[in-house]
Amino acid sequence: MLRSRIVGTGHYLPEKVLTNFDLEHMMETTDEWIRQRTGIFQRHVAADDEFVSDLASHAAKRALADSGVDANEIDFIICATLTPDFLMPSAACLIQDKIGARNAGACDLSAACSGFVYALQMADALIRAGVHQTILIIGAEEMTARLDWTKRDTAVLFGDGAGAVIVRGEEGERGVLTTYVGSDGSAADILSIPVGGSRYVLTPENINELDRGIRMNGRELYKRAVVAFEEATVRALEGARISAADLALFIPHQANKRIIESAAERIGLEREKIFLNLDRVANTSAASIPIALDQARAEGRVKDNDLVLFAAFGAGLTWASAVVRW
Numbered sequence: 376m377l378r379s380r381i382v383g384t385g386h387y388l389p390e391k392v393l394t395n396f397d398l399e400h401m402m403e404t405t406d407e408w409i410r411q412r413t414g415i416f417q418r419h420v421a422a423d424d425e426f427v428s429d430l431a432s433h434a435a436k437r438a439l440a441d442s443g444v445d446a447n448e449i450d451f452i453i454c455a456t457l458t459p460d461f462l463m464p465s466a467a468c469l470i471q472d473k474i475g476a477r478n479a480g481a482c483d484l485s486a487a488c489s490g491f492v493y494a495l496q497m498a499d500a501l502i503r504a505g506v507h508q509t510i511l512i513i514g515a516e517e518m519t520a521r522l523d524w525t526k527r528d529t530a531v532l533f534g535d536g537a538g539a540v541i542v543r544g545e546e547g548e549r550g551v552l553t554t555y556v557g558s559d560g561s562a563a564d565i566l567s568i569p570v571g572g573s574r575y576v577l578t579p580e581n582i583n584e585l586d587r588g589i590r591m592n593g594r595e596l597y598k599r600a601v602v603a604f605e606e607a608t609v610r611a612l613e614g615a616r617i618s619a620a621d622l623a624l625f626i627p628h629q630a631n632k633r634i635i636e637s638a639a640e641r642i643g644l645e646r647e648k649i650f651l652n653l654d655r656v657a658n659t660s661a662a663s664i665p666i667a668l669d670q671a672r673a674e675g676r677v678k679d680n681d682l683v684l685f686a687a688f689g690a691g692l693t694w695a696s697a698v699v700r701w
């Protein structure tokens with residue numbers, strides 16, 4: 376059976392790190408508050424001359440090296456991001472050039488924090504339909520470009536980074552077993568970056584009035600995230616016809632430790648099987664799962680034939696999940 380197998384992973388985190396203690400000097404917050412409510416301790420922040428396509432290209436080159444695949448063998452590049460370098464052209468096209476993938480189509484995918492898993496579903500469908508053989512998926516974000524460091528409700532939550540995977544069509548039992556996606560646009564205003572699109576265009580007159588950052592109703596989002604996350608994990612297990620006991624590892628979108636643990640509890644998954652890195656990298660949106668996957672592999676927590684669950688939720692609202700046999 377033709378399956379889409381992840382044959383290489385890579386990630387990149389910018390050098391600069393801001394801890395919760397650093398934030399205590401920048402806004403009215405405390406390490407204790409942040410850690411208790413979210414589980415986050417520090418986040419990486421891109422340099423002034425480092426942009427999403429740079430972070431993504433570093434991660435992509437590492438995934439290529441890990442896989443042994445040549446850049447010219449890539450048929451298609453999907454970059455999941457909500458913070459591309461430009462509105463146009465796509466970050467994926469800039470990445471195509473930076474990594475020298477001369478035979479690839481390239482486009483961005485906008486599904487916020489669920490973007491990587493959405494991209495995995497699309498890549499899997501394109502591969503199994505015989506359209507493409509080798510696809511590069513990247514989740515890359517420069518969330519801090521959209522943060523106002525005086526707004527403690529959002530500034531403490533996010534970080535920058537990129538993760539990449541090479542997905543290839545191969546005969547056998549290993550690879551993507553199932554994917555699931557969901558959305559609810561009626562809750563669009565709970566988490567948004569409203570300014571900079573076609574509705575609120577920046578002009579010299581309004582540039583100082585319009586808030587260009589992230590708007591979030593944290594409490595409402597928390598409630599909905601718990602439901603969406605649980606739904607995503609349950610659907611993935613059903614789709615793969617497995618139970619939580621069969622899983623070797625759960626790699627969730629790293630937004631909030633409490634939300635992750637409540638979803639794991641719902642499916643009866645032991646805490647030891649959850650991979651958490653949000654204390655070190657915070658919420659990197661679409662980049663969070665591929666960064667965590669690469670780190671989990673480096674720590675020896677993903678072995679051949681292991682069943683691994685991915686699940687994410689984010690703005691849209693969107694949510695998504697997948698089960699992969701490694």
Ligand SMILES: CC(C)(COP(=O)(O)OP(=O)(O)OC[C@H]1O[C@@H](n2cnc3c(N)ncnc32)[C@H](O)[C@@H]1OP(=O)(O)O)[C@@H](O)C(=O)NCCC(=O)NCCS
Binds near residue numbers: 532594630688690
């Ligand atoms: C953001 C979140 C941690 C806030 O936790 P909460 O328990 O809901 O906290 P609230 O928003 O109700 O705020 C409680 C108090 O803490 C204050 N507060 C908010 N941010 C703070 C911060 N960084 N430091 C200290 N105090 C803070 C609030 O002003 C409020 O004070 P008040 O009671 O005097 O008004 C939580 O709602 C959450 O995790 N939501 C989901 C966010 C998320 O995952 N976003 C990304 C999705 S991909």
